[in-house]
Amino acid sequence: MLIRNIIYYFKEAFASILRNGWMSFASIAVVAVTLFIFGSFFLLNTNVQYVTDDIKEQVEIIAYVQNDLTAAETEQLRLQLIQLDKVKEVKYVSKEEALERLREQLGDLVAGYEEEGRNPLDDSFEVRTTIPEDIPEVAAVIETLPGIRRVDYGTDVVKKLFNFIAAVKWVGLAFMIGLAFTAMFLIANTIKLTVNARAKEIMIMKWVGATEWFIRWPFVIEGIILGSLGSLLPALGLTYLYNEAVTWAQINLYFLPLVNPDIILAPLVKLLLLIGATIGGLGSLFSMRRFLKV
Amino acid sequence: MIEIQHVNMVYPNGVGALKDINLTIEQGEFVFIVGTSGAGKSTLIRLIGREFLPAGGRIRVFGRDITKLRRREVSMFRRNIGVVFQDFRLLDNRTVFENVAFAMQVVGAKPREVRRRVPEALEMVGLTGKAKLKPLELSGGEQQRVCLARAIINQPSLIIADEPTGNLDPKTSLGIMDLLKNINIRGTTILMATHDREIVDRMKQRVIMLENGRIVRDEQRGVYSQDAH
Numbered sequence: 001m002l003i004r005n006i007i008y009y010f011k012e013a014f015a016s017i018l019r020n021g022w023m024s025f026a027s028i029a030v031v032a033v034t035l036f037i038f039g040s041f042f043l044l045n046t047n048v049q050y051v052t053d054d055i056k057e058q059v060e061i062i063a064y065v066q067n068d069l070t071a072a073e074t075e076q077l078r079l080q081l082i083q084l085d086k087v088k089e090v091k092y093v094s095k096e097e098a099l100e101r102l103r104e105q106l107g108d109l110v111a112g113y114e115e116e117g118r119n120p121l122d123d124s125f126e127v128r129t130t131i132p133e134d135i136p137e138v139a140a141v142i143e144t145l146p147g148i149r150r151v152d153y154g155t156d157v158v159k160k161l162f163n164f165i166a167a168v169k170w171v172g173l174a175f176m177i178g179l180a181f182t183a184m185f186l187i188a189n190t191i192k193l194t195v196n197a198r199a200k201e202i203m204i205m206k207w208v209g210a211t212e213w214f215i216r217w218p219f220v221i222e223g224i225i226l227g228s229l230g231s232l233l234p235a236l237g238l239t240y241l242y243n244e245a246v247t248w249a250q251i252n253l254y255f256l257p258l259v260n261p262d263i264i265l266a267p268l269v270k271l272l273l274l275i276g277a278t279i280g281g282l283g284s285l286f287s288m289r290r291f292l293k294v
Numbered sequence: 295m296i297e298i299q300h301v302n303m304v305y306p307n308g309v310g311a312l313k314d315i316n317l318t319i320e321q322g323e324f325v326f327i328v329g330t331s332g333a334g335k336s337t338l339i340r341l342i343g344r345e346f347l348p349a350g351g352r353i354r355v356f357g358r359d360i361t362k363l364r365r366r367e368v369s370m371f372r373r374n375i376g377v378v379f380q381d382f383r384l385l386d387n388r389t390v391f392e393n394v395a396f397a398m399q400v401v402g403a404k405p406r407e408v409r410r411r412v413p414e415a416l417e418m419v420g421l422t423g424k425a426k427l428k429p430l431e432l433s434g435g436e437q438q439r440v441c442l443a444r445a446i447i448n449q450p451s452l453i454i455a456d457e458p459t460g461n462l463d464p465k466t467s468l469g470i471m472d473l474l475k476n477i478n479i480r481g482t483t484i485l486m487a488t489h490d491r492e493i494v495d496r497m498k499q500r501v502i503m504l505e506n507g508r509i510v511r512d513e514q515r516g517v518y519s520q521d522a523h
């Protein structure tokens with residue numbers, strides 16, 4: 001490809017953007033709005049994922065041991081637990097350790113017990129499963145084992161939480177897919193409008209002897225520029241808003257872990273630019289196809 | 295240079311515009327195609343420009359059967375001919391200068407060349423002052439001359455022109471004809487459809503007359519109508 005052709009293509013693309021001012025503006029706006037919504041969902045979904053992973057990490061089964069077991073029997077039980085299906089990790093917590101933990105959490109409230117040698121707690125096992133969703137099932141099995149007095153995993157709360165997380169995920173996914181279709185439809189239509197307006201222009205270029213790629217390149221570059229410009233706005237907007245949101249959450253919702261902006265924003269911006277440029281370039285390529293067959 | 299054998303043209307709506315056309319045009323000739331409105335002049339010109347394909351027959355230009363060109367070859371073929379369209383076909387959102395320059399950019403001309411030659415061509419057709427205007431800001435005759443400037447800018451060896459003087463006053467018409475004649479003298483083949491009797495009679499060139507889609511007369515150094523003999 002001749003260098004001067006490349007220069008010509010870019011000049012043409014920019015000239016065309018200016019010439020078709022309103023259409024260019026409309027294309028940029030459509031890309032910007034859809035990518036803004038897309039980006040918001042991306043941030044939301046990533047954070048939901050992050051929070052749920054965090055919560056899931058903390059879910060475990062606490063299996064309390066009957067307090068008349070010998071050390072050997074307890075060890076036996078531990079081996080039994082670790083060999084269960086779907087179990088990832090089993091940790092023995094003696095009642096002394098349990099009391100120690102409690103004291104760390106509650107401080108002086110439990111001070112008296114130790115000195116008086118009274119410990120109302122039981123020895124227990126903390127059991128984690130490979131997949132957090134398996135916890136209710138595994139807990140039911142553990143409950144039937146001899147030597148286990150009681151099993152605790154926040155039964156209802158955990159079940160509801162898992163259902164809720166699953167629902168959020170599916171709804172989010174449905175939204176993303178719906179959005180992708182809407183965006184594609186809107187962008188295809190906008191570009192079709194611009195190309196329709198230029199069907200005559202394309203024909204004339206062919207009559208004068210322009211090859212198809214000579215006609216195509218400026219349009220494709222124009223699409224890429226419009227798409228990239230369209231993605232720039234949501235990229236900047238979301239970067240600003242997300243930073244604000246995280247700062248705000250750190251003060252007002254300190255218990256809620258949000259993904260660090262430094263980690264998530266760079267990929268987001270790259271993703272938006274990539275999608276914008278691709279949609280723009282492919283959009284013009286596809287919507288001008290039928291006009292080229294003159 | 296142009297060889298047409300048994301060409302028929304039927305438009306998609308069933309109108310038969312040309313019937314059994316046979317015609318040979320040599321390099322360097324200046325040929326008028328005349329006839330009443332609807333006789334088929336434009337159809338013949340457009341067939342030679344490979345705007346559409348004939349219903350039957352063979353059209354050879356530059357020794358190649360242009361009915362058998364592939365899409366890319368059509369582009370290459372059109373670069374080698376200059377076409378003046380009856381309906382101008384200018385790019386409305388580009389200036390006069392840009393319209394003419396486009397034909398040069400298409401063939402990959404250097405920007406320096408474009409800047410040098412486009413004003414020359416505009417001067418030849420008498421549009422020097424109008425370079426920065428858009429086609430819709432021009433009169434019909436001026437648009438026609440832009441189209442002519444675009445047709446000659448790449449110095450093609452064949453120019454086909456559909457009524458290039460159709461919208462011009464007699465004086466401007468004569469200027470355009472002088473221009474075409476000069477180009478012709480330097481070896482360019484020119485094929486021109488017209489119903490401008492005065493011009494045809496004055497130029498004393500080959501005249502091909504169409505009537506209802508048929509060639510009814512073909513004479514060297516001819517005039518517009520037979521009774522003028």
Ligand SMILES: Nc1ncnc2c1ncn2[C@@H]1O[C@H](COP(=O)(O)OP(=O)(O)OP(=O)(O)O)[C@@H](O)[C@H]1O
Binds near residue numbers: 307
């Ligand atoms: N696009 C078209 N579709 C259908 N019929 C057409 C089309 N163009 C021309 N015709 C018909 O073909 C015939 C020849 O038309 P053409 O345009 O070649 O005539 P012409 O000699 O150039 O006339 P004019 O001097 O008015 O330009 C006419 O009967 C016309 O109605």
Ligand SMILES: [Mg+2]
Binds near residue numbers: 335337456
């Ligand atoms: Mg005509």
